[in-house]
Amino acid sequence: MYIYDDYDQKMVEERVAQYRDQTDRFLAGDLTDEEFLHLRLRNGLYIQRLAPMLRIAVPYGLLSVAQLRKLAHVTRHYDRGYAHFTTRQNLQLNWPKLEEVPDILAELASVQMHAIQTSGNCIRNVTSDQYAGVARDEIEDSRPWCELIRQWSTFHPEFNWLPRKFKIAVTGAREDRAAVQVHDIGIRLVEQDGEVGFEVLAGGGLGRTPVVGPVIKPYLEKKHLLTYLEAILRVYNRFGRRDNKFKARIKILVRAMTPEVFAAKVEEEWQSLKDGAATLTDEEIDRVRACFTEPTYESLGDDVPEYKAALNEDFAFKAWVSRNVAAHKKPGYAIATIAFKETGIAPGDVTDEQLEKIADLADKFSFGEVRVTHEQNVTLADVRKSDLYELWQELVRSDMASPNLGLLTDIICCPGGDYCSLANAKSIPVAEAIQRKFDDLDYLHDIGDLDINISGCMNACGHHHVGNIGILGVDKKGEEWYQVSVGGSQYNHTALAQILGPSFAREQVPQVVQNIVDTYLEARQGEEAFIDTFNRIGLKPFKDRVYA
Amino acid sequence: MPKIILDGNVTDSDFDVQYGSDLEADATNVLLPMKTWLEQADKLKGRNDIGIWLDADGEPEEIADHVNSFAVIGLNFPTFFDGRCLSTANILRRKYGYKGELRAIGDVRRDQLEQMRRCGINAFQLAEGQDADAATSSLTSFTVGYQATVDQPEPLFRRR
16 A cells, blocks of 8 residues: 655644644634634534544545554544444544544554545545455556545645535446546546556536536546646636535536536646646656555465365355455455444444454455445455455454345445434434344345445435435425435446435335335346346336335 | 735735725726726736736636736635635636736635645735734645645655
């Protein structure tokens, strides 16, 4: 992973000092609430319903064991012993004390971490494919490009006060696991005439007005990445709407201008930057790439008898492998994902002890690194197949062996009304009620791939628009109701879910999900996945069943 | 005589900001709204005792041909969390090569000054109630940055 040099380290340390001064001035009454609000947001600190919430940046989801152990320590000493993985691959603390945040940041800086730009109207944490560097379908590792974007966007002086928040995602694989089509900027590594470059999308997004982002640059040479991004951001910073926060995202600007006109405007701005000093050099690309070289893989066969034997002998292990293990590019290795979707625990929640346990497991089985996924899970990317059984047994002992990755109970869920002051409704109890209703593992495996995404409000942190089943909390005269939609999907065929009809009371939601699942199971042909059945039969049969 | 921070020092400026759109017959040492100046451009062109200021939605393209005749250009921040003038500053300095004083006016507060400086703004007329000395010290709260900016055209990766 990327290792800070003196410059990187100096920047995070100067940020700690600056933020400590800002906090002191606020506590002394020298900064107004409004002024401090904007300053603390640029450091990931929200004031929530019950307490402040601190969002810690995990750049493109990558964590070392030293960082995991530090996060465990921070969670234990400054919070209540648990933290929360987010859909932007970050980690949130739910109960930090405002006056202790500078100390938390100083602790984080000691392991090359920070909370810079994790909220506020600025460029947020760049996200990527959790299988970057190890996936079989990869054109090129996206992580060096993510790191280059991270550095370029960190404290960019011109783009710290944008019309609205700004999210960039990058994928280097053929299968899009980074949801690049629903980001303010999506970047895909693509091949053209034997050269690898970027396809650039702009103006996608979820929230109140979900949009699948159009391609504005079909092919961009690698060295131009940062100048082209600068051109997009300058056009957005100047012309994005600021009169209405619901119309302020770049998707509204791109749509209002039309993608063609927007692209032309960016192109014009870019001509004044192209080949200038911000053009990437080969030396810089090589310097950053050198941080993401392959670990020292052993030369192994892909046929591993002891692994096969364990699969045959232990049904529970087999169930976990069938869902939570993915193919690795190297023979004899596998990608294992820990699902943080145990029933009764808020999706994405992790305890201090689990963080330490993950660190131990990463040390023992996966070259000391893990990746946080945007589905709020944790991936060990480089596990020898021969170690999988032992890894799984350790996970069982630590309550981290949920064999439900990608199943109906692997719910993406925002913190919702339990924590978040923006929420219209609670989301965690809805997730739990669904998990309780669907508690038969064989049945869940029979249903197969089915994403349920829950957001407690329009801001769509739970990505409800791209869930196969999306659930949105809405406020009706002070009461919590839930609007259900069907047919969204992420990955290469990103589609936005269609609203089923009038919303439901919370206690009705599990049965609504059951009715949707029943409709699918009756209609499915062969091994057809939920989304494929939906695409074949459309919304109506689901609607008829649910409102019968 | 407004007090401003110019190139890191607190000083009195000869130029004051005129917010109204009328052009007084004896106007001198003022920054006029861009629109007012453009309407009277024939009369005012070449007068170095008259500057202009752009609002956050003001398009610098409109003064592209005149930029280097101004001794002072003001950029108005309607609120401290509106960053449009940071892009305007970039365009004036980098694209049009403006060399004179570029002054932030409006809701200018100490925690934004360092970013403004990096975008090419070298003078600050602070909002009411801001402490000029404390603001001056905040200009250097960071000693290094990654990007190619107006104040440092070489990005860090070409220097590290």
